[in-house]
Amino acid sequence: xxxxxxxxxxxxxxxxxxxxxxxxxxxxxxxxxxxxxxxxxxxxxxxxxxxxxxxxxxxxxxxxxxxxxxxxxxxxxxxxxxxxxxxxxxxxxxxxxxxxxxxxxxxxxxxxxxxxxxxxxxxxxxxxxxxxxxxxxxxxxxxxxxxxxxxxxxxxxxxxxxxxxxxxxxxxxxxxxxxxxxxxxxxxxxxxxxxxxxxxxxxxxxxxxxxxxxxxxxxxxxxxxxxxxxxxxxxxxxxxxxxxxxxxxxxxxxxxxxxxxxxxxxx
Numbered sequence: 350x351x352x353x354x355x356x357x358x359x360x361x362x363x364x365x366x367x368x369x370x371x372x373x374x375x376x377x378x379x380x381x382x383x384x385x386x387x388x389x390x391x392x393x394x395x396x397x398x399x400x401x402x403x404x405x406x407x408x409x410x411x412x413x414x415x416x417x418x419x420x421x422x423x424x425x426x427x428x429x430x431x432x433x434x435x436x437x438x439x440x441x442x443x444x445x446x447x448x449x450x451x452x453x454x455x456x457x458x459x460x461x462x463x464x465x466x467x468x469x470x471x472x473x474x475x476x477x478x479x480x481x482x483x484x485x486x487x488x489x490x491x492x493x494x495x496x497x498x499x500x501x502x503x504x505x506x507x508x509x510x511x512x513x514x515x516x517x518x519x520x521x522x523x524x525x526x527x528x529x530x531x532x533x534x535x536x537x538x539x540x541x542x543x544x545x546x547x548x549x550x551x552x553x554x555x556x557x558x559x560x561x562x563x564x565x566x567x568x569x570x571x572x573x574x575x576x577x578x579x580x581x582x583x584x585x586x587x588x589x590x591x592x593x594x595x596x597x598x599x600x601x602x603x604x605x606x607x608x609x610x611x612x613x614x615x616x
Contacts, residue, residue: 390409391409391547392406394433396429396430398418398425399451400597402595403426408525412435413525416444416452417453418451418454419454419455420481420505420506421455422454423462426455437459441523442466442468442523443456443460445470447469447538447551448536449476449483451595452551452552453469453508454503454505455505456508457507467512468510468514469510469514470513470531471515473536473537477507479504480504480505480507481504489566489567489568490568493568514538514540515531517529517530528542528544534553534579535567535569536552539551539552546589547590547591548591549593550592550593552595553580553583554592554594555595555598556594556597556599562601564600564605567596577609577612580609584602584605
Protein backbone atom coordinates (compact mmCIF):
# COMPACT_ATOMS: atom_id res chain seq x y z
CA UNK A 350 0.00 0.00 0.00
CA UNK A 351 2.83 2.41 0.88
CA UNK A 352 4.60 1.70 -2.40
CA UNK A 353 1.41 2.35 -4.35
CA UNK A 354 0.80 5.63 -2.50
CA UNK A 355 4.41 6.68 -3.12
CA UNK A 356 3.98 5.99 -6.83
CA UNK A 357 0.80 8.09 -6.97
CA UNK A 358 2.42 10.97 -5.09
CA UNK A 359 5.52 10.81 -7.29
CA UNK A 360 3.37 10.89 -10.44
CA UNK A 361 1.47 13.90 -9.11
CA UNK A 362 4.72 15.75 -8.32
CA UNK A 363 6.12 15.03 -11.78
CA UNK A 364 2.86 16.17 -13.42
CA UNK A 365 2.89 19.44 -11.46
CA UNK A 366 6.53 19.99 -12.35
CA UNK A 367 5.84 19.44 -16.04
CA UNK A 368 2.82 21.77 -16.05
CA UNK A 369 4.87 24.40 -14.20
CA UNK A 370 7.74 24.07 -16.65
CA UNK A 371 5.40 24.39 -19.61
CA UNK A 372 3.61 27.35 -18.03
CA UNK A 373 6.93 29.18 -17.69
CA UNK A 374 7.71 28.32 -21.32
CA UNK A 375 4.40 29.80 -22.44
CA UNK A 376 4.41 32.94 -20.35
CA UNK A 377 7.99 34.15 -20.75
CA UNK A 378 8.88 36.72 -23.41
CA UNK A 379 10.79 36.26 -26.65
CA UNK A 380 13.03 33.23 -26.79
CA UNK A 381 16.05 33.72 -29.08
CA UNK A 382 15.03 31.27 -31.79
CA UNK A 383 15.20 33.51 -34.82
CA UNK A 384 16.82 32.12 -37.92
CA UNK A 385 16.16 31.51 -41.57
CA UNK A 386 15.67 28.63 -43.95
CA UNK A 387 15.77 28.87 -47.73
CA UNK A 388 12.95 27.14 -49.60
CA UNK A 389 13.40 27.49 -53.38
CA UNK A 390 13.10 31.19 -54.18
CA UNK A 391 12.22 32.52 -50.74
CA UNK A 392 13.72 32.84 -47.29
CA UNK A 393 11.85 32.17 -44.06
CA UNK A 394 12.68 33.98 -40.83
CA UNK A 395 11.18 32.68 -37.59
CA UNK A 396 10.73 34.44 -34.26
CA UNK A 397 9.29 32.61 -31.27
CA UNK A 398 7.60 34.44 -28.41
CA UNK A 399 5.93 32.57 -25.53
CA UNK A 400 5.92 29.46 -27.74
CA UNK A 401 4.06 31.34 -30.52
CA UNK A 402 5.75 31.61 -33.91
CA UNK A 403 5.93 34.70 -36.10
CA UNK A 404 7.21 34.18 -39.63
CA UNK A 405 8.62 36.63 -42.15
CA UNK A 406 8.89 35.38 -45.73
CA UNK A 407 11.16 37.21 -48.15
CA UNK A 408 10.29 36.48 -51.75
CA UNK A 409 11.67 38.35 -54.77
CA UNK A 410 12.70 41.26 -52.54
CA UNK A 411 9.24 41.58 -50.93
CA UNK A 412 8.33 40.80 -47.32
CA UNK A 413 5.29 38.94 -46.01
CA UNK A 414 4.49 38.47 -42.32
CA UNK A 415 2.55 35.44 -41.07
CA UNK A 416 0.99 35.87 -37.62
CA UNK A 417 1.95 38.60 -35.16
CA UNK A 418 2.42 37.01 -31.73
CA UNK A 419 0.90 37.72 -28.33
CA UNK A 420 -0.74 41.06 -27.44
CA UNK A 421 1.23 44.10 -26.25
CA UNK A 422 4.50 42.85 -27.73
CA UNK A 423 4.53 45.01 -30.84
CA UNK A 424 7.48 47.18 -29.85
CA UNK A 425 9.52 44.19 -28.71
CA UNK A 426 8.74 42.30 -31.90
CA UNK A 427 9.64 45.36 -33.96
CA UNK A 428 13.01 45.53 -32.20
CA UNK A 429 13.63 41.81 -32.74
CA UNK A 430 12.88 42.19 -36.44
CA UNK A 431 15.32 45.07 -36.74
CA UNK A 432 17.96 42.98 -34.95
CA UNK A 433 17.81 40.32 -37.68
CA UNK A 434 17.91 42.92 -40.44
CA UNK A 435 14.20 43.21 -41.23
CA UNK A 436 12.67 46.68 -41.44
CA UNK A 437 8.96 46.35 -40.49
CA UNK A 438 8.10 49.33 -42.69
CA UNK A 439 9.11 47.19 -45.68
CA UNK A 440 6.59 44.45 -44.87
CA UNK A 441 3.75 44.52 -47.39
CA UNK A 442 1.13 42.23 -45.85
CA UNK A 443 0.34 40.40 -42.61
CA UNK A 444 -1.52 37.11 -42.97
CA UNK A 445 -3.23 35.81 -39.84
CA UNK A 446 -3.70 32.04 -39.77
CA UNK A 447 -6.54 32.79 -37.34
CA UNK A 448 -7.61 35.46 -34.86
CA UNK A 449 -6.64 34.02 -31.47
CA UNK A 450 -4.58 36.45 -29.31
CA UNK A 451 -1.30 34.56 -29.70
CA UNK A 452 -1.52 34.93 -33.49
CA UNK A 453 -3.31 38.25 -34.02
CA UNK A 454 -2.09 40.00 -30.88
CA UNK A 455 -0.03 42.72 -32.59
CA UNK A 456 -1.96 43.09 -35.84
CA UNK A 457 -3.31 46.51 -34.80
CA UNK A 458 0.17 47.72 -33.87
CA UNK A 459 1.73 46.84 -37.24
CA UNK A 460 -1.24 48.11 -39.23
CA UNK A 461 -1.38 51.43 -37.42
CA UNK A 462 2.37 52.10 -37.23
CA UNK A 463 3.53 50.78 -40.59
CA UNK A 464 0.38 50.62 -42.70
CA UNK A 465 0.76 46.87 -43.18
CA UNK A 466 -2.36 45.42 -44.80
CA UNK A 467 -3.99 42.45 -43.05
CA UNK A 468 -5.44 39.30 -44.59
CA UNK A 469 -7.65 36.92 -42.56
CA UNK A 470 -9.99 34.03 -43.20
CA UNK A 471 -13.71 34.69 -43.44
CA UNK A 472 -15.29 33.55 -40.18
CA UNK A 473 -12.83 35.32 -37.91
CA UNK A 474 -14.66 38.66 -37.93
CA UNK A 475 -16.61 38.04 -34.73
CA UNK A 476 -13.50 37.00 -32.86
CA UNK A 477 -11.69 40.12 -34.03
CA UNK A 478 -14.61 42.24 -32.81
CA UNK A 479 -14.34 40.39 -29.48
CA UNK A 480 -10.60 41.27 -29.37
CA UNK A 481 -9.56 37.64 -29.60
CA UNK A 482 -11.96 36.24 -27.03
CA UNK A 483 -13.11 32.73 -27.99
CA UNK A 484 -15.91 31.07 -26.01
CA UNK A 485 -15.66 27.87 -28.06
CA UNK A 486 -12.21 26.65 -27.05
CA UNK A 487 -11.99 22.91 -26.45
CA UNK A 488 -9.02 22.34 -24.13
CA UNK A 489 -7.35 18.93 -24.18
CA UNK A 490 -5.82 17.93 -20.84
CA UNK A 491 -4.54 19.90 -17.82
CA UNK A 492 -2.27 22.17 -19.86
CA UNK A 493 -5.16 23.21 -22.08
CA UNK A 494 -7.29 24.03 -19.04
CA UNK A 495 -4.46 26.05 -17.51
CA UNK A 496 -3.89 28.10 -20.65
CA UNK A 497 -7.63 28.57 -21.18
CA UNK A 498 -7.86 30.26 -17.77
CA UNK A 499 -4.71 32.37 -18.18
CA UNK A 500 -2.92 32.98 -21.48
CA UNK A 501 -6.00 32.50 -23.69
CA UNK A 502 -7.86 35.28 -21.86
CA UNK A 503 -5.55 37.98 -23.17
CA UNK A 504 -7.14 40.44 -25.60
CA UNK A 505 -5.84 42.76 -28.29
CA UNK A 506 -6.85 46.04 -29.90
CA UNK A 507 -9.47 45.63 -32.60
CA UNK A 508 -8.40 46.11 -36.20
CA UNK A 509 -10.07 46.12 -39.60
CA UNK A 510 -8.84 43.45 -42.03
CA UNK A 511 -8.10 44.55 -45.58
CA UNK A 512 -8.80 41.16 -47.17
CA UNK A 513 -11.13 38.39 -45.97
CA UNK A 514 -10.61 35.06 -47.72
CA UNK A 515 -13.88 33.17 -48.27
CA UNK A 516 -12.36 30.00 -49.71
CA UNK A 517 -8.98 30.47 -51.36
CA UNK A 518 -6.81 33.38 -52.41
CA UNK A 519 -4.03 33.51 -54.99
CA UNK A 520 -1.12 35.45 -53.50
CA UNK A 521 -0.25 36.79 -56.95
CA UNK A 522 -3.06 39.29 -56.28
CA UNK A 523 -0.78 40.97 -53.74
CA UNK A 524 2.55 40.43 -55.48
CA UNK A 525 3.64 37.05 -54.07
CA UNK A 526 3.70 33.49 -55.36
CA UNK A 527 1.57 31.09 -53.35
CA UNK A 528 -1.88 30.19 -52.16
CA UNK A 529 -3.99 30.90 -49.10
CA UNK A 530 -6.85 28.52 -48.35
CA UNK A 531 -9.40 28.16 -45.56
CA UNK A 532 -9.17 25.09 -43.36
CA UNK A 533 -11.87 25.57 -40.68
CA UNK A 534 -11.65 23.52 -37.51
CA UNK A 535 -9.51 25.11 -34.84
CA UNK A 536 -11.49 28.28 -35.55
CA UNK A 537 -14.15 28.98 -38.24
CA UNK A 538 -11.76 30.99 -40.40
CA UNK A 539 -8.47 29.18 -39.87
CA UNK A 540 -6.32 29.07 -42.99
CA UNK A 541 -3.00 27.83 -44.31
CA UNK A 542 -0.45 29.59 -46.51
CA UNK A 543 1.28 27.51 -49.18
CA UNK A 544 4.46 28.88 -50.77
CA UNK A 545 6.45 26.54 -53.01
CA UNK A 546 7.45 23.50 -50.89
CA UNK A 547 6.58 25.15 -47.56
CA UNK A 548 3.22 25.50 -45.83
CA UNK A 549 2.30 27.65 -42.83
CA UNK A 550 -0.48 25.89 -40.96
CA UNK A 551 -1.29 27.93 -37.84
CA UNK A 552 -2.84 25.64 -35.23
CA UNK A 553 -3.80 22.79 -37.56
CA UNK A 554 -0.98 20.89 -35.83
CA UNK A 555 1.89 21.84 -33.52
CA UNK A 556 5.34 20.73 -32.49
CA UNK A 557 5.70 19.10 -29.10
CA UNK A 558 6.87 21.40 -26.32
CA UNK A 559 9.93 19.38 -25.34
CA UNK A 560 10.53 18.06 -28.85
CA UNK A 561 9.34 20.88 -31.15
CA UNK A 562 10.15 19.06 -34.39
CA UNK A 563 7.84 16.18 -33.53
CA UNK A 564 4.15 16.73 -34.47
CA UNK A 565 1.30 16.67 -31.96
CA UNK A 566 -2.38 17.56 -31.85
CA UNK A 567 -3.01 21.13 -30.75
CA UNK A 568 -4.04 21.57 -27.10
CA UNK A 569 -7.28 23.23 -28.24
CA UNK A 570 -9.16 21.07 -30.71
CA UNK A 571 -12.83 20.15 -30.59
CA UNK A 572 -12.86 17.37 -33.19
CA UNK A 573 -9.69 15.28 -33.45
CA UNK A 574 -11.12 13.07 -36.21
CA UNK A 575 -11.87 16.09 -38.40
CA UNK A 576 -8.49 17.56 -37.53
CA UNK A 577 -6.67 14.39 -38.59
CA UNK A 578 -8.57 14.28 -41.87
CA UNK A 579 -7.54 17.87 -42.59
CA UNK A 580 -3.91 17.03 -41.85
CA UNK A 581 -4.12 14.01 -44.17
CA UNK A 582 -5.65 16.10 -46.95
CA UNK A 583 -2.87 18.67 -46.74
CA UNK A 584 -0.25 15.91 -46.54
CA UNK A 585 -1.49 14.66 -49.92
CA UNK A 586 0.24 17.69 -51.43
CA UNK A 587 3.43 15.72 -51.89
CA UNK A 588 5.44 18.70 -53.15
CA UNK A 589 5.28 20.20 -49.66
CA UNK A 590 8.46 19.30 -47.78
CA UNK A 591 8.21 21.44 -44.64
CA UNK A 592 5.33 22.47 -42.39
CA UNK A 593 5.58 25.63 -40.28
CA UNK A 594 3.04 25.51 -37.41
CA UNK A 595 2.08 28.32 -35.08
CA UNK A 596 3.80 26.54 -32.19
CA UNK A 597 7.00 24.50 -32.32
CA UNK A 598 8.34 23.11 -35.56
CA UNK A 599 9.29 23.27 -38.29
CA UNK A 600 7.91 19.83 -39.09
CA UNK A 601 9.19 17.74 -41.99
CA UNK A 602 6.76 16.02 -44.33
CA UNK A 603 8.22 12.71 -43.17
CA UNK A 604 7.37 13.52 -39.54
CA UNK A 605 3.83 14.45 -40.59
CA UNK A 606 3.45 11.09 -42.35
CA UNK A 607 4.65 9.28 -39.22
CA UNK A 608 2.16 11.25 -37.13
CA UNK A 609 -0.69 10.26 -39.44
CA UNK A 610 0.29 6.57 -39.28
CA UNK A 611 0.53 6.71 -35.48
CA UNK A 612 -2.94 8.27 -35.22
CA UNK A 613 -4.66 6.35 -38.01
CA UNK A 614 -7.01 4.78 -35.44
CA UNK A 615 -8.77 8.17 -35.31
CA UNK A 616 -10.36 7.63 -38.71
